[in-house]
Amino acid sequence: MTRIALLQMTxxxxxxxxxxxxxxxxxxxKxxxxxxxxxxxxSGLLDRDRKRAAAHLAAEAEDPVLAAVRKAAAEQGIWLHLGSLALRSDDNADRLVNRGFVIDDTGxxxxxxxxxxxFDVDLDTGESWRESSVYDAGDMAVVADTPAGPLGLSVCYDLRFADLYRALTDAGATLLAIxxxxxVPTGKAHWHVLMRARAIESAAFVIAAAQAGRHEDGRETYGHSLVVDPWGDILLDMGETPGVGFAEIDTARLDEVRRRIPVLDHRRAFAAPEPSA
Structure with a gap:
């Protein structure tokens, strides 16, 4: 049994x-x-005003938020999944990456x-988002060893692409960070059902720390940071209030679910159909 915490923030x-x-x-x-x-x-900056945000953006090696949390993790002796930071690309300073980190208890x-x-979408509310206009996409799935178990990494919109989580669990992930x-509109419609689906089909714990509330840049985020067990049961739902919540990761529960319905053992390769004309 491993106790974890989630930070929900505005x-x-x-x-x-x-x-x-x-x-x-x-x-x-801690x-x-x-x-x-x-x-x-x-976690480090939430600002859709690109001109204003530009003054705060740095490459990984110079980012002050990353430095601060690494120092704090070492001082407190706790591991950290820093969900993501907006960072300048090392390859092109005019482009950004949306990068998450696993940091150990030494920093x-x-x-x-x-x-x-x-996330390149137009919503019925009039919201329009074009992440690809400033961000470069990653091209590698990542699993990291942590005190709670092998952790598969992803970020937000990745949630909608089940093949990523198949790759992560095929590589041994027992927890999925999202x-x-x-x-708010997509959260109300899809957040809980997709988080539970990813947990059930992967027979893995889903850990989803979220932004919540109305932000200074005018956006509003859904909140409801979740921990979902491999059966799809919700162990933690933080609602809409910022703060720290706790949950227990029980490996016995993971083993029980994977024995009951061994979906990972039943995965098979198959030939895809030809695209229709």
Missing amino acids: GSIDPVRNAQTLVDGIAAA AGGARMLFTPEM AIRARYDKIHL PAAFT
Whole structure:
């Protein structure tokens, strides 16, 4: 049994304030007995005003939020899944990456993941999002060893692409991290059902730390940070209030579900049909 914590936050346009929220969350998670804390997508900066945000964007090696949380993780002696940061690409300073990190209890970076699926959509509410206009997509699935078990990494919109989670569980993941800054309309329609589906079809725990509430840049995010067990039961739902929540990861439950319905053992390769004309 491993105790984990999730930080639900209302991220701001100020990285200094976000860094303090993260540092405080790390301390609260440690005080609550957690071995590992999970944080949302865009933990360091949430600002859709690109001109204003540009002044705060840095490459990984110079990012002050990343430095602050690594220091705090080492001081508190706790592992951290930093859901993601907006960072300047090392290959092209005019482009960004949406990168998540696994950080151990010494502050060392154990794994990195760049969001593969970018959110380019127009919603009925009038909201329009074009992540690909500024972000470069990742091209590699990542599984990292953690105190709670092998952790498959993903970010937000990745949730809708089941083949990614098949690849992660084929590689041994027993937990799936899905940090997010979900819009309210898509959250109301799809958040819970997709999170439970990913847990059930993968026979894995889903851990989804989320942004919540109305943000300084005008957007509103859905919240409802979740922990879902491999049977699809919701162990934690944090609603719409920022703060730190806790859940227990029970490997006996994982083994029980995988014995009851061994979906991973039953996966088979198959030939795909030809595309229709």
